[in-house]
Amino acid sequence: MKDKVTGHKSASSYQGRIMRERIGNGASFVILLVMAAAVMLPIWWIFRSSLMSNTELYAWPPAFFPGRWLFSNYTETLQVFKLWLYLANTMTIIVPSVIGGTITAVLSGYAFARLRFGGKRFIFSLCVGSMLLPTMVTLIPLYIMWTRGLGLSNTYWPLIIPYFCGGGAFNIFLIRQFICTIPRELDEAASIDGAGPLRILFSIIVPAIKPAMIVVGLLLFITIWNDLLQQTIYINRPEDFTIVIGLSMFRSGLKADWAKIMCATCLSFVPGLLIYMVGQKYFVEGIVMTGLKN
Amino acid sequence: MEVQKEIKEIKETKEIKEIKKHSKRSKQEAKTAYLCLIPAFIGLSVITYIPLIAVFIISFFKWKGASAPVFNGFDNYIRLFTTDPYFMDSMKVTVYFSIVTVIGSMIYSLAIAMLLNRRIPARGLFRVIFYLPYILPAAAVYIGWSWLYENNFGVFNYVLKSIGIKGIMFLNDSSAVVPSLALIAIWLTGNLIVIFLAGLQNVPRSYHEAAEIDGANSWQRFVNITLPCMSPIIFYNLIMSLIANMQIVTPALALTGGGPGNSSMFMTYLMYRYAFKSNQIGYACSISFVFFIIIAVFTVILFATSKSWIFYEEADN
Numbered sequence: 001m002k003d004k005v006t007g008h009k010s011a012s013s014y015q016g017r018i019m020r021e022r023i024g025n026g027a028s029f030v031i032l033l034v035m036a037a038a039v040m041l042p043i044w045w046i047f048r049s050s051l052m053s054n055t056e057l058y059a060w061p062p063a064f065f066p067g068r069w070l071f072s073n074y075t076e077t078l079q080v081f082k083l084w085l086y087l088a089n090t091m092t093i094i095v096p097s098v099i100g101g102t103i104t105a106v107l108s109g110y111a112f113a114r115l116r117f118g119g120k121r122f123i124f125s126l127c128v129g130s131m132l133l134p135t136m137v138t139l140i141p142l143y144i145m146w147t148r149g150l151g152l153s154n155t156y157w158p159l160i161i162p163y164f165c166g167g168g169a170f171n172i173f174l175i176r177q178f179i180c181t182i183p184r185e186l187d188e189a190a191s192i193d194g195a196g197p198l199r200i201l202f203s204i205i206v207p208a209i210k211p212a213m214i215v216v217g218l219l220l221f222i223t224i225w226n227d228l229l230q231q232t233i234y235i236n237r238p239e240d241f242t243i244v245i246g247l248s249m250f251r252s253g254l255k256a257d258w259a260k261i262m263c264a265t266c267l268s269f270v271p272g273l274l275i276y277m278v279g280q281k282y283f284v285e286g287i288v289m290t291g292l293k294n
Numbered sequence: 295m296e297v298q299k300e301i302k303e304i305k306e307t308k309e310i311k312e313i314k315k316h317s318k319r320s321k322q323e324a325k326t327a328y329l330c331l332i333p334a335f336i337g338l339s340v341i342t343y344i345p346l347i348a349v350f351i352i353s354f355f356k357w358k359g360a361s362a363p364v365f366n367g368f369d370n371y372i373r374l375f376t377t378d379p380y381f382m383d384s385m386k387v388t389v390y391f392s393i394v395t396v397i398g399s400m401i402y403s404l405a406i407a408m409l410l411n412r413r414i415p416a417r418g419l420f421r422v423i424f425y426l427p428y429i430l431p432a433a434a435v436y437i438g439w440s441w442l443y444e445n446n447f448g449v450f451n452y453v454l455k456s457i458g459i460k461g462i463m464f465l466n467d468s469s470a471v472v473p474s475l476a477l478i479a480i481w482l483t484g485n486l487i488v489i490f491l492a493g494l495q496n497v498p499r500s501y502h503e504a505a506e507i508d509g510a511n512s513w514q515r516f517v518n519i520t521l522p523c524m525s526p527i528i529f530y531n532l533i534m535s536l537i538a539n540m541q542i543v544t545p546a547l548a549l550t551g552g553g554p555g556n557s558s559m560f561m562t563y564l565m566y567r568y569a570f571k572s573n574q575i576g577y578a579c580s581i582s583f584v585f586f587i588i589i590a591v592f593t594v595i596l597f598a599t600s601k602s603w604i605f606y607e608e609a610d611n
Contacts, residue, residue, distance in 0.1 A: 017506065021413075024512075028409040035406065036423045039481065043426070045449050046438040062452050104337075107330035117324035123331060123338075130342045132533070132593055136541045136562045137586045138345035140569050140579050141352065145345075165337025172334060191319070197326040228433045228544050229562070233570055244433040248548040251437050258441050265438040269430050276429045280422065 043269075050074070050262035057258050070259075077263035080254075085239070086246040087271065089156075093231075093242065094224050097160050101167030101220045102213050108166050109175025110201050114187065131169040136229075143233060158234045159227075163220065171216045178212035179205055214282040221275060243268045346586070353580035359573035370580035381581070383556035384564045385588070387472060391560065392539040394476040399483040399535060400528070407490035408520070421488070428484035433548045439478050440465060440549055465550060468557035475545045475558060486531050493527035494520070522605040529600050533593065540589055561585050 049057055050073060051066040111117070112124055146158035166172055186208075187200050195203065206213075228244045235245060247268050251261050276283065353370055357363035374381045406424055410417060427435065442449050443464035451461040464474040501519045510518070521528075546552050546563035553559075561581060569578035 025412050025414050028412045029414045032406070032409050032414065032420050035409075036420055039423060039427065041449070042439060042442055042481065045442055049441060058447050060447065061456075062447060062449060104333040108334035111327040111330040115323045115327035115330070116320060117327035120327075123335065126338050126343070127334070130338055132537065132589075133342060133346065134537055134541050134586065134589055136543070136565070137349060137582045138342060139565070140575060140582060141345035141348035142341060143569070144575070162337065162341050164333060165341055166334030197323050201330075222429060226432045226544070228547055229566065232547060233566070244431050244548075247431075247437060248433055251548070258444075261437065262441060265434045268434040272429045272431060276426070283425075 046262050046265055049258060050266045052259055054257065054259050073259050073263050074267070077260045077267070080260070081250050081264045081267070082241075082246065083243075083264075083267050086241055086243045089240055090225070090242040090271075093156050093159050094221060097163035097224055098217050098220045100160070100164035101171065102217050103167075104164055105167035105171040105175050105216050106206065106209070106213060107201075108172045109179055110205055112172065113176045113179035114184075114200075114205075115197060127169045127172060131173075139230070139233070146234070153234070154236060154240070156234075156240075159224070159230060163224075167216065167220060168223075171219060174216055174219075175209065175212055178209045182208050211282050214279055218275065218279045218283055222272070225272060243271070349579045349582045349586070352576055353583045355576040357574075357576035359575070363576060366576075370577050371584075373577070374580055374584065380552075380556055380559050380564050384559045384561050385584075387557060387559055388540060388542070388561045389588070391472050391476055391479075391542055391558075392536060394473060395479045395539045395542075396532065396535050398476060398480040399486055400531065402480055403483055403486035403531070404490050404524075404528075407487050407494055408516075410487070410491055411494040421491070424487050425484035427482045430482075432482060432544045435482060436475075436478060436545045436549050443474055466554055468554045471550060471554065471557050475542075475550075478545070479539065479542070483535065486535065489527060489531060490524070493524050497523040525604045529596070529604050533596055536592060536596070537589060540585075540592075561588075 048064070048066055051069045051071065052063075052073075053068075053070060056063065056067055108127075112120070112127075142158070142162075147153040152158055182205065186204050190200050190204055191197075226244070228248065231242050231245050235241060238249075241249065247264055250264050254261055352363070354365060354367060355363035356366045356369065410420055410424075414420075445451065445461065445463050445466060448464070450464065455461055462470050464470050497520060501523070502515055505515050505519055541562055542560050543562040543566065546558050546560050547566070550558040552563055552567070562585070565578045565581040565585070568574045568581065
């Protein structure tokens with residue numbers, strides 16, 4: 001009799017729990033929907049403004065949708081905003097930097113994850129320390145070194161060469177963490193077969209860490225893509241402008257022609273969006289990994 | 295007897311060979327390691343630590359553009375803290391911006407991550423949406439938002455006016471500019487959401503179930519289970535986003551030029567202006583160094599207090 005009662009009670013509380021969870025999930029979904037709309041609103045507003053005439057932009061109240069979708073704004077903008085030149089310039093910096101950064105991050109990550117050598121702890125702690133050191137601090141001495149010391153003003157080298165120096169501590173860690181998840185038995189088997197450490201790296205490790213390498217490549221892409229300050233410092237001639245410099249110059253040149261400025265803004269969103277769509281899966285995976293092990 | 299001795303000898307030589315082979319291998323290993331680390335080592339020395347020392351040294355010199363540097367002791371630092379019309383404001387603004395952005399983005403990201411961690415439809419799509427701003431070039435984002443913030447025709451003022459609130463001059467009002475820029479910066483922090491989400495997925499479900507059976511409500515479970523389990527990740531995100539946001543410069547560079555007044559004169563931007571606009575290299579280095587010290591102090595404080603609030607699982611090595 002007693003058992004029956006408690007059994008009944010726990011069943012109802014179980015049902016209550018399921019019920020509560022369902023309500024919670026439903027509420028979460030609604031909140032997320034609202035938040036997602038809020039997050040997307042700026043992007044929509046920028047896009048919708050890029051398709052309007054300036055008279056429509058300055059109408060009150062502002063319309064949520066353009067009255068007529070003026071795709072001609074884009075062709076007009078492209079005549080003034082040298083997107084293709086800027087894109088080519090940006091890629092001239094990004095492609096070698098991403099390749100160099102990824103390769104050197106793999107080499108260093110491998111050394112930290114797998115190899116034994118004297119001074120490992122010391123070099124590793126230098127690496128950790130550099131993660132906490134803001135890059136802005138070293139900007140001026142580096143500028144003097146690149147331009148006055150090495151005479152590299154008006155070239156892209158000061159923006160590219162640093163990425164051939166390990167690709168940043170964060171990316172080295174990411175690679176190291178990923179290599180640590182690969183079972184050591186694989187290396188040992190290969191080393192019994194007579195493979196040296198470098199052979200092991202290229203024949204076993206590299207194929208296994210491809211997702212991490214893609215993530216590092218994408219993260220480097222974003223970093224360089226975003227680095228307005230360093231590009232402003234090293235790039236002076238209009239024919240060398242990158243997308244972000246070109247865009248900010250374009251804006252300060254055209255103070256009030258907001259339709260065209262919004263067109264240029266949308267255009268400069270596109271390359272990142274394309275890269276993101278291609279690498280989306282790896283991206284999330286990689287960020288997940290970097291966050292977990294710290 | 296002879297045979298046994300021979301066998302023993304053979305065994306010994308074999309062992310020695312083995313050891314030799316092993317040490318040869320470990321030598322080879324060390325050699326490879328150094329080879330692999332050459333680029334990183336150059337990076338750490340030539341483009342990280344040596345420039346840090348250089349900043350410190352140059353900050354004691356008067357160095358105007360093309361002329362030779364002249365040693366002037368603590369003059370740069372004295373000028374910074376006494377007569378400089380921008381510096382004190384710049385420090386305040388930078389710290390203010392960072393604190394607002396870090397706190398805002400931590401709360402926003404953790405909240406979104408917790409919602410995304412439930413069993414809801416279209417999770418993948420939501421994740422893509424919340425992550426999207428992170429991959430857009432920040433300069434373009436700030437420029438795009440500046441139209442949304444437009445005083446008379448921007449969407450934010452439209453919304454405010456339609457619910458009966460007087461419009462705000464977001465970017466042209468010295469008290470509104472930092473919160474306005476911070477909102478954009480918070481909007482840009484999709485990467486924190488993904489990291490939090492990964493952490494939440496590692497919080498054992500059994501903890502929550504056990505607590506629920508003991509009658510804990512969802513707030514109690516959040517405070518007593520989720521937060522402690524997430525504390526290492528919260529700490530990591532806190533440090534990383536603090537360092538990133540202290541270095542804020544893009545909005546000043548692309549949009550506000552430090553204004554109105556000094557109200558968005560972020561330290562990195564001020565350093566940039568002195569070094570590259572008015573060629574006061576030594577003076578700009580003293581700003582860099584003070585900036586470094588401020589970040590170091592924040593980092594040390596965070597690390598020092600972390601032991602009291604970070605909860606590491608015992609099984610975790």
